[in-house]
Amino acid sequence: MSSEKPTSTTVEKLTKYYSLQVVSQERLYNFLPKISVLDSDKVCSDFIHSLIDQICGKIISFDRFINDENQRIVYQLIRVYTLFINKVVGKDLKKEYICEDLKTANVENIYITTVSDCIISRFQDIKKELTEKLSAISSSSLCDFDWKMNAILSSDRINIVQENVLLLNLTIETNINDKKEQVLIELSKKELDHILETFDQINEVIQSLKV
Structure with missing residues (x-):
């Protein structure tokens, strides 16, 4: 009569750390x-x-x-x-x-x-x-988007400066009666850099929740 040894659960290592995948x-x-x-x-x-x-x-x-x-x-x-x-x-x-x-x-x-x-x-x-x-993140989703660049003029007492602004039109779908909402966002380069950094942090959290 043979007895089976219990197998231990091992965690796959994708990097040098068990907790990181990237x-x-x-x-x-x-x-x-x-x-x-x-x-x-x-x-x-x-x-x-x-x-x-x-x-x-x-x-x-x-x-x-x-x-x-x-x-x-x-x-x-x-x-x-x-x-x-x-x-x-x-x-x-x-x-x-x-x-x-x-x-x-x-x-x-x-x-x-x-x-x-x-x-x-x-x-x-x-x-x-x-x-x-x-x-909560999964309860709403982005189903479509459109964008365009606008050039606006800003001035101080000395100079007139042309600044590029991103106009981002998002179509958000919620789970409540399949309702869709339009969200218009105007972003300067500095604001765009900030939101991309925020998205990167959000992605880190989402990746951490994946098994």
């Missing part, structure tokens, strides 16, 4: 070790729980973590660790894989333990929130 995003994880700028593992725990609160829809102030010397770093940590949490929860990673990703990023051991414990302790809350956000 190699170009690896550079973002280079900032993960900067978590050591926080004074202790206790402060780190408070920081990660505050991030999770924000992900779950609460309005959070991070002022208590910021001083004149670390302001830029803390703001970057907020962005990068929000992405990291979205990624590991979106891929439903176990603690061992979360720790392995942090280790690969050269995060100090004491912070690896703290960060992974915080995420695991609130894993289901995060997953529920991300699922609801994805559902």
Whole structure:
């Protein structure tokens, strides 16, 4: 009589990190070790729980973590660790894989333990929130669009400057009575660059929710 050994569930690695599917995003994880700028593992725990609160829809102030010397770093940590949490929860990673990703990023051991414990302790809350956000995104969809460039003149006391403006006409379809709405957006180059950057961030969140 033969007995079968239980097979362990393994996670496919598409990059050097279990939680990333796109190699170009690896550079973002280079900032993960900067978590050591926080004074202790206790402060780190408070920081990660505050991030999770924000992900779950609460309005959070991070002022208590910021001083004149670390302001830029803390703001970057907020962005990068929000992405990291979205990624590991979106891929439903176990603690061992979360720790392995942090280790690969050269995060100090004491912070690896703290960060992974915080995420695991609130894993289901995060997953529920991300699922609801994805559902909300999916409730409306872009079914058509049109665009054209307009040249407008702007002036100050000295110069008259021609500025190109993008006119974007979006047709949005909602799930409510199959209603369609027309949305007209006028964007300067600076505004267009900003919205493209925002779309890139939205795509990162959506990719993190894909299994």
